[in-house]
Amino acid sequence: MGGEASTAIALREASVAFRLADGRIYTAVEKASLDVADGEFVAIVGPTGCGKSTLLNVAAGLLRPVSGEARIFGGPLAGLNADAGYLFQADALFPWKTAIDNVAIGLEISGTPRAEALARAQGWLDTVGLGAFAGRYPHMLSGGQRKRVGLAQVLIRDPKILLMDEPFGPLDAQTRQIMGNLLLQLWSAHRKAVLFVTHDLEEAIALADRVVIMSAGPSAHIIGDWRVALPRPRDIFEIRLTHEFHTLHREIWGVLRDEVMKGYAQAGQAVA
Numbered sequence: 601m602g603g604e605a606s607t608a609i610a611l612r613e614a615s616v617a618f619r620l621a622d623g624r625i626y627t628a629v630e631k632a633s634l635d636v637a638d639g640e641f642v643a644i645v646g647p648t649g650c651g652k653s654t655l656l657n658v659a660a661g662l663l664r665p666v667s668g669e670a671r672i673f674g675g676p677l678a679g680l681n682a683d684a685g686y687l688f689q690a691d692a693l694f695p696w697k698t699a700i701d702n703v704a705i706g707l708e709i710s711g712t713p714r715a716e717a718l719a720r721a722q723g724w725l726d727t728v729g730l731g732a733f734a735g736r737y738p739h740m741l742s743g744g745q746r747k748r749v750g751l752a753q754v755l756i757r758d759p760k761i762l763l764m765d766e767p768f769g770p771l772d773a774q775t776r777q778i779m780g781n782l783l784l785q786l787w788s789a790h791r792k793a794v795l796f797v798t799h800d801l802e803e804a805i806a807l808a809d810r811v812v813i814m815s816a817g818p819s820a821h822i823i824g825d826w827r828v829a830l831p832r833p834r835d836i837f838e839i840r841l842t843h844e845f846h847t848l849h850r851e852i853w854g855v856l857r858d859e860v861m862k863g864y865a866q867a868g869q870a871v872a
């Protein structure tokens with residue numbers, strides 16, 4: 601492992617608890633430890649409701665752990681993580697702004713002159729394949745196109761860390777794969793540290809350098825950590841067809857399946 605400063609995100613025995621409406625305390629995550637190196641792509645997979653978004657929110661500085669800590673590039677995280685860009689499942693686009701204005705806004709807020717912000721926003725729209733859609737409002741774009749604008753909106757600020765919470769969740773299977781390939785292209789060109797939450801193990805293996813599995817909650821924590829030694833550059837259509845992919849998938853699923861079943865049981869849902 602490199603020095604602490606080359607570790608983009610270090611969660612050290614982080615525990616997160618919520619006060620429920622009836623006053624009880626629910627410990628969602630307990631003593632979760634995870635490192636993401638600078639430039640590394642790590643995917644978190646786990647049963648529904650286990651605490652994946654909670655961990656991401658700790659890394660974003662949106663939630664403070666009740667014990668343990670989050671360190672960013674070697675320093676303690678206090679307040680919002682200014683090194684991170686965040687992409688959620690839901691669109692975060694302003695409906696009253698055009699695509700180009702949605703992309704430019706992050707620069708404008710931080711004082712970049714409007715003409716320069718627009719020129720750079722147009723460059724990012726070109727990069728994500730939406731150069732001709734600059735003047736469209738979000739409601740005039742497809743779900744996949746809105747995700748592309750969202751990616752451009754985050755990447756234009758050049759964050760060192762990308763926090764992604766099921767970013768392609770609402771998209772159809774084909775568009776998800778196309779977006780996955782676009783993300784990999786952008787990531788290999790710009791090499792951010794990525795923490796990517798997904799419930800989809802195939803997506804996690806196809807994209808990531810490491811796949812991390814969380815246990816079912818309450819008191820969820822990291823129970824497995826696999827290095828994905830598949831070659832890059834990857835095409836996520838093709839990589840899923842390889843023997844190495846299937847072997848790794850079977851191995852990780854052997855652990856994940858048990859947690860998924862526990863997760864359903866604990867949520868009181870019937871499983872056949």
Ligand SMILES: Nc1ncnc2c1ncn2[C@@H]1O[C@H](COP(=O)(O)OP(=O)(O)OP(=O)(O)O)[C@@H](O)[C@H]1O
Pocket residue numbers: 618619620626628646647648649650651652653654655799817
């Ligand atoms: N503000 C809150 N108050 C109380 N409980 C919460 C709160 N936020 C999350 N939880 C609970 O903490 C647990 C973890 O939630 P979280 O959203 O992190 O799970 P997740 O793994 O991202 O779920 P999913 O895969 O379904 O999106 C869940 O049981 C959830 O009900």
